[in-house]
Amino acid sequence: MDCFAGVDVGSQAAKAVVLDGEGRLLGRALLDTGPDFGRSARRALEEALSQAGAPRESVRVLVGTGYGRASVPGAHRAITEITCHARGVAWLFPEARLLLDVGGQDSKAVRLGPGGKVEGFAMNDKCAAGTGKFLSVLAQSLGTGIEGLGPAGLRASKELHLSSTCTVFAESEVISLLSRGESVPDVAHAVHAAMARRLVGLVRQAGLQEPAVFTGGGALNADLVRSVEGALGIRFRIPEEPAFTGALGAALLAREAALAPSPR
Amino acid sequence: MTLVREARYRLMKDLVLPAALRAREGRRRARKADPLFGPPLKSGAELKRIMARHYALARYAKGARPVAYVTSGAPVELLRPLGFYTLYPENHSALCGARKVGDRMALHAEARGFSPDLCSYARIDLGHAFSGESPAGELPPPDLLFCTTNICQTVMYWFKALAHHHRVPLVVLDTPYLHGGREEGPALRYFRDQMVEAVPRLERVACRDFEEGRFLAALESSRRASLLWGKVLETLKARPAPLTIFDAFVHLMPVVSLRGLPVCERYYEGLLAEAEERVRRGVAAVPGERFRLLWDNIAIWFALGSLARLFARAGAVPVAATYTHAWAETVQDLEETDPFDGLAKAYGRIFLNRDLAHRRDLLLTLAREYGVHGVVFHSARSCKPYSIGQYDMRGALEAQLPLRTVVLEADMADGRVWSEAQAETRLQAFFESLER
Numbered sequence: 001m002d003c004f005a006g007v008d009v010g011s012q013a014a015k016a017v018v019l020d021g022e023g024r025l026l027g028r029a030l031l032d033t034g035p036d037f038g039r040s041a042r043r044a045l046e047e048a049l050s051q052a053g054a055p056r057e058s059v060r061v062l063v064g065t066g067y068g069r070a071s072v073p074g075a076h077r078a079i080t081e082i083t084c085h086a087r088g089v090a091w092l093f094p095e096a097r098l099l100l101d102v103g104g105q106d107s108k109a110v111r112l113g114p115g116g117k118v119e120g121f122a123m124n125d126k127c128a129a130g131t132g133k134f135l136s137v138l139a140q141s142l143g144t145g146i147e148g149l150g151p152a153g154l155r156a157s158k159e160l161h162l163s164s165t166c167t168v169f170a171e172s173e174v175i176s177l178l179s180r181g182e183s184v185p186d187v188a189h190a191v192h193a194a195m196a197r198r199l200v201g202l203v204r205q206a207g208l209q210e211p212a213v214f215t216g217g218g219a220l221n222a223d224l225v226r227s228v229e230g231a232l233g234i235r236f237r238i239p240e241e242p243a244f245t246g247a248l249g250a251a252l253l254a255r256e257a258a259l260a261p262s263p264r
Numbered sequence: 265m266t267l268v269r270e271a272r273y274r275l276m277k278d279l280v281l282p283a284a285l286r287a288r289e290g291r292r293r294a295r296k297a298d299p300l301f302g303p304p305l306k307s308g309a310e311l312k313r314i315m316a317r318h319y320a321l322a323r324y325a326k327g328a329r330p331v332a333y334v335t336s337g338a339p340v341e342l343l344r345p346l347g348f349y350t351l352y353p354e355n356h357s358a359l360c361g362a363r364k365v366g367d368r369m370a371l372h373a374e375a376r377g378f379s380p381d382l383c384s385y386a387r388i389d390l391g392h393a394f395s396g397e398s399p400a401g402e403l404p405p406p407d408l409l410f411c412t413t414n415i416c417q418t419v420m421y422w423f424k425a426l427a428h429h430h431r432v433p434l435v436v437l438d439t440p441y442l443h444g445g446r447e448e449g450p451a452l453r454y455f456r457d458q459m460v461e462a463v464p465r466l467e468r469v470a471c472r473d474f475e476e477g478r479f480l481a482a483l484e485s486s487r488r489a490s491l492l493w494g495k496v497l498e499t500l501k502a503r504p505a506p507l508t509i510f511d512a513f514v515h516l517m518p519v520v521s522l523r524g525l526p527v528c529e530r531y532y533e534g535l536l537a538e539a540e541e542r543v544r545r546g547v548a549a550v551p552g553e554r555f556r557l558l559w560d561n562i563a564i565w566f567a568l569g570s571l572a573r574l575f576a577r578a579g580a581v582p583v584a585a586t587y588t589h590a591w592a593e594t595v596q597d598l599e600e601t602d603p604f605d606g607l608a609k610a611y612g613r614i615f616l617n618r619d620l621a622h623r624r625d626l627l628l629t630l631a632r633e634y635g636v637h638g639v640v641f642h643s644a645r646s647c648k649p650y651s652i653g654q655y656d657m658r659g660a661l662e663a664q665l666p667l668r669t670v671v672l673e674a675d676m677a678d679g680r681v682w683s684e685a686q687a688e689t690r691l692q693a694f695f696e697s698l699e700r
Binding site for chain 2: 079082117118121123125
């Protein structure tokens with residue numbers, strides 16, 4: 001059986017998705033990226049293929065995306081994560097008109113047209129504030145771990161204000177709030193509120209439209225999602241496995257490329 | 265003493281430097297042709313010769329000619345009849361950026377307390393003043409600083425710092441911002457009067473009389489060069505475009521820094537003939553031209569080559585830019601009967617001195633005339649006056665024309681704010697959105 005694969009090599013995690021000719025999910029895998037992009041991409045793909053019970057030769061088209069898109073071994077094409085996320089979101093939520101993706105090193109807001117067409121987008125500038133990295137650094141100071149940050153924030157009982165959105169200065173601000181006796185949940189919530197302010201700026205740059213979908217690892221953080229929703233006054237739809245949206249889009253584009261070869 | 269210097273200057277200008285440059289060209293190996301691009305412009309060699317001679321000759325100018333440092337938007341035609349050797353700090357800073365030493369030079373200014381948030385051209389130039397470092401070799405200190413605020417207000421403070429450092433006279437021409445709907449007459453008259461008043465000061469520095477005949481000749485030469493430059497840019501309306509805006513960024517140098525001199529006119533006669541010939545023969549700057557783009561803001565000098573390749577790989581060809589257009593936009597105004605009126609209009613009305621509505625309309629006109637599919641807004645970290653309003657203009661363009669836009673965060677000369685991987689992702693995603 002022919003299958004189609006997408007590998008999304010992000011700064012934090014490498015994700016692979018394998019689909020059949022109908023677009024049905026056969027297998028997926030997520031691994032830490034580590035320093036060797038090519039190796040992580042290969043391992044993620046192998047794991048997804050073994051889950052699918054498909055040999056490597058059955059992959060008719062492979063598309064690489066994410067920061068390491070050019071280092072996916074054997075990829076037929078490299079397509080940016082913006083186009084891939086848009087395609088993945090349109091497959092999951094055909095009516096979606098806006099996508100907010102919070103990844104490890106990048107956050108992006110993408111205005112979508114029909115069929116997942118990218119109409120415009122905005123990304124964070126050369127700065128870690130507003131990206132997954134911001135959360136990882138602060139989760140470390142708070143001792144919650146990245147998975148514990150969202151649940152902690154949901155338990156907050158008061159509003160604190162983090163004045164800095166710079167990752168480095170926010171970290172020292174978090175430490176001083178803790179030493180002043182503020183609770184971990186309250187500080188965690190303040191972290192999400194600070195990040196939400198950055199993300200709202202991105203969404204407004206791209207152009208706020210609904211329905212909106214939240215993807216990337218950041219979508220797993222319920223308190224962050226809630227903070228952004230509160231600031232924008234909208235509700236997001238969230239894929240079941242938001243971290244795979246880019247790899248899914250890449251696999252869908254691989255399938256489309258095989259069905260209708262483009263001149264590219 | 266002056267006579268000796270004069271003789272040395274002439275000897276270098278007419279004999280030694282041309283011979284040395286020819287010898288250097290002979291030694292230089294031909295670059296391998298890049299299949300991404302069409303045949304290189306032949307005028308490129310002449311451009312290198314002219315600019316290399318201009319910078320090399322500068323060091324022999326001291327004592328033989330009065331030396332002036334001039335801002336890019338200043339009416340240099342006033343200096344030409346007085347024989348000033350003119351150097352453009354902005355042009356030199358761009359050169360430092362292109363040679364990737366901008367960051368290092370800016371550090372000399374930052375070490376003296378100039379904030380990294382200030383204009384990178386200013387920081388690099390002040391860094392040059394403090395350290396004497398330059399990729400162009402040794403540059404003579406100025407006898408005069410000549411500055412006009414039509415491009416930004418920073419130039420005034422920057423040139424004040426230079427005046428303090430070099431202890432030389434500074435002439436500032438103040439050009440009030442022109443708002444649409446408000447009468448421009450008083451602002452332009454005020455600018456005109458300052459030019460008239462400046463002449464005796466310029467004469468004192470040059471120790472020479474301002475001769476009207478020479479002034480008019482410089483004006484005419486400047487007008488012709490700007491007209492020719494405008495015609496060169498118009499050849500980019502052809503499909504495929506015979507050169508790209510990335511080429512134009514480089515070929516812009518003479519009209520910026522040698523305006524009003526015969527060499528500048530001659531250069532653009534040659535470049536125009538070559539561009540027109542390429543159009544006739546259907547020679548493409550990028551053989552796979554697919555998307556035509558409009559560029560807003562100054563070039564990203566330190567990444568010009570890598571950006572040109574990234575664009576060319578996608579078949580994306582920038583064919584127009586507000587920046588390159590600035591030296592052609594107001595040239596008709598120089599035809600005024602009163603030469604000072606003409607200068608006031610030509611330099612007062614440049615788009616950086618006008619409101620955002622004018623800038624939006626200019627972008628719309630260029631987008632229509634050059635048939636572009638998308639617009640790249642370079643948001644220059646340290647050039648606020650040029651970068652302000654880009655998001656509003658982007659919205660206005662998207663609302664009125666069927667095109668895509670992208671904002672690229674960078675700087676004209678300070679590579680420290682540049683993240684290549686992020687820029688590449690943005691641009692590739694933008695090209696993909698043009699495609700789908």
